[in-house]
């Protein structure tokens with residue numbers, strides 16, 4: 711399983727692997743807010759939180 715980010719750019723909304731990689735148990739208890747990463751699809755620097763992340 712890979713921890714993915716859903717791009718917060720409303721014109722993109724594609725998924726890409728997060729630079730944060732946790733197992734599912736750690737992810738449940740982790741606090742993840744305001745992480746910045748460049749989207750691999752639209753090349754925009756986005757800020758994302760836990761709610762923008764999912765396992766794929």
Ligand SMILES: [Zn+2]
Nearest residue numbers: 717722749752
């Ligand atoms: Zn994007």
